[in-house]
Amino acid sequence: MEILIATIVRGVGIGSTYALIAVGFVIIYRATDVVNFAQPALVILGAYFNALFVFNYGLPFPLAVVGSMAAMALIGALTERVALRPMVGQPPFSAAMVTVGLFFALYVLAARLIGSNVITMGDPWGLSRVEFLGTTVGQVDIAKTIISLTAIAVVGVFLQRSKLGLAMRATALDQEVALAQGVNVGRMFGVSWAMSGALAALAGVMIGTAGGGMVALDAFVALKALPVIILGGLDSIKGSVVAGIFIGVAEALTRTYQPGNADFLGANFDVVVPYLIMVIALMVRPYGLYGTKEVQRV
Amino acid sequence: MTEQNTKTITPKANRATLRGRPELYTEYARDQALLNTASKKLWTGVLVAFTLLLPFLLGRDLVGLLTLVFIYAIGGIGLNLVTGYAGQVSLGHAFFVGLGAYTSMFFGGAPSMTLRGLELDMLIWLPMAGIVPMLVGLLVAPLAARVRGLYLAILTLGLVFVGEHLFREARTITGGPQVGRRGAIPEVLGFNFYENQEILGFALRREQIFYFFCFALLVVMGVLARNLARSRMGRAFAAVRDRDIAAEVMGVPLLRTKVIAFGVSSFYAGIAGGLLPVAVGAINPERFNLLFSVEFLAIILIGGVATISGSIIGAAFIVLLPRLVQVTAPYLPLIGEVVSVEIAQRMLFGALIVVFLVLEPRGIYGMWLRMRNYWKAWPFSY
Structure with a gap:
């Protein structure tokens, strides 16, 4: 029982981190119809900035987090302006491939x-x-959960209540109509990427707080946010949170119980669990738990 | 929709019209012919002759590298069929290449204490290396056909991760992580394609023999793919790519077309996978990761989407790029001091995908087309 609780707490902790990254994906997808494969690179860059601010400039941890979020917001907005703005009007696949290229560069x-x-x-x-x-559970897992969910809640309130959030939602709904209503659509793209970059930085810090610290290869951990957005629905923030925590818990449970109970599945099976869940989710609900079904026209 | 064999206008009356106008086509079949102009015939011949001469002019390592180009090109053609022609974005190509590699090792590899292998002839293992991934592709395709666009890309991305796990765990076939396994033995009826041999009095090195083998295979598979693309099935691919709903309305069976596209593409990937370990010696399960898939996507994006020759150009570009950076590094500023050669290669790789998509979506093949049309219409090119 104690092991179970500890496992679930750990799962919720890592799951809320996935949710944080996934919300970054969702914000960009809603604004620009692009799945940003570069997000994992932003995540580790954010973690790097945080470490830099803490150890090289001696900033206290909270300040360093804010600093790295600001830095990544800037990098996100810049990236959008340089690499993604020329892709407006191009097929979504081309834009997605640009982000794949960006991923490697970053x-x-x-x-x-x-x-x-x-x-x-x-x-x-x-x-x-x-x-x-x-x-007893790790403090860090509780902290991760609280910070991530708070950040997502702030984003949600911002989108619902503020004028800028309204403009962003209008852009997400229909770019041309939003443009006709006086919304600066280009700026909304930039703001979306900046928000997403800031969330990525926060997620990077959250991943890095785990006992072992962080290496560059952890970018591939951040890729697990892709199954999360598929399960939750590409355009749903609520879906990201639910799916993120679900996948995080499923992964943690597998890690705890699969060795010893189902050894034939091989070592490190928990790494592929999110992807298996994604495949099943696509079979049952191709548009995820809360995603809007795509309208197809001839 | 058979090829329209209308032989109406050409006969006697219009011979005069055709004289001196080699590029006036009066038949669909002639317009769609593989080598439909005289200059194409000439230059294809020259190119083939030159390619056949190259292994005698170049050093061993460069011959090996060019062999790798041919193998990547076969895989690239496969991806181009499903992604370029049929419009189904696949990030899972590395998985099918890996599946081909390990199928070939199982059927053609030598067994040892820890590894299983049947030591069969290449006449068996090479087709099997294509067929097994094809069957898996056919199994996966109905699932993939349920989702479109980016969902499909992410689904196939999942395939890579699941595949990597399988390859790591199936130790008796793949050798296991960080250990890997040697490629299958490329022996046909006692003739080894990867051994120094004497043919008609010429002593040939093994790299040269394998180079010729892979080149021949590439030509055969390239022509097959090109023929598929201009057949009824190829037109169905293009219809599905351009607007799948419209294609369905017009009577193109959507599911069947997508399934066939995936099947054929996986076959090509598997063949490339079977040859790859032979050319590089031994291969780890880690090789077949997401980066490898992206390399194939880069091949078709940089080479040219929905062109066979583009896939080959792209393969040459991607395989030779690291070497090019290595050779030119001493003459370039920054590289070597600020960033290492390897990092410069990777960054260039990412940057090139972006640059090509933004500036020339049709890839190098598109650049060539523009150049050719400019000079074709010169001095009236606008």
């Missing part, structure tokens, strides 16, 4: 900056543990 940059080191985030939680429902 990933190599991040891998170069990080090198073969393990970077840590300088977070206050470390390996300390806390009592929870009669067992």
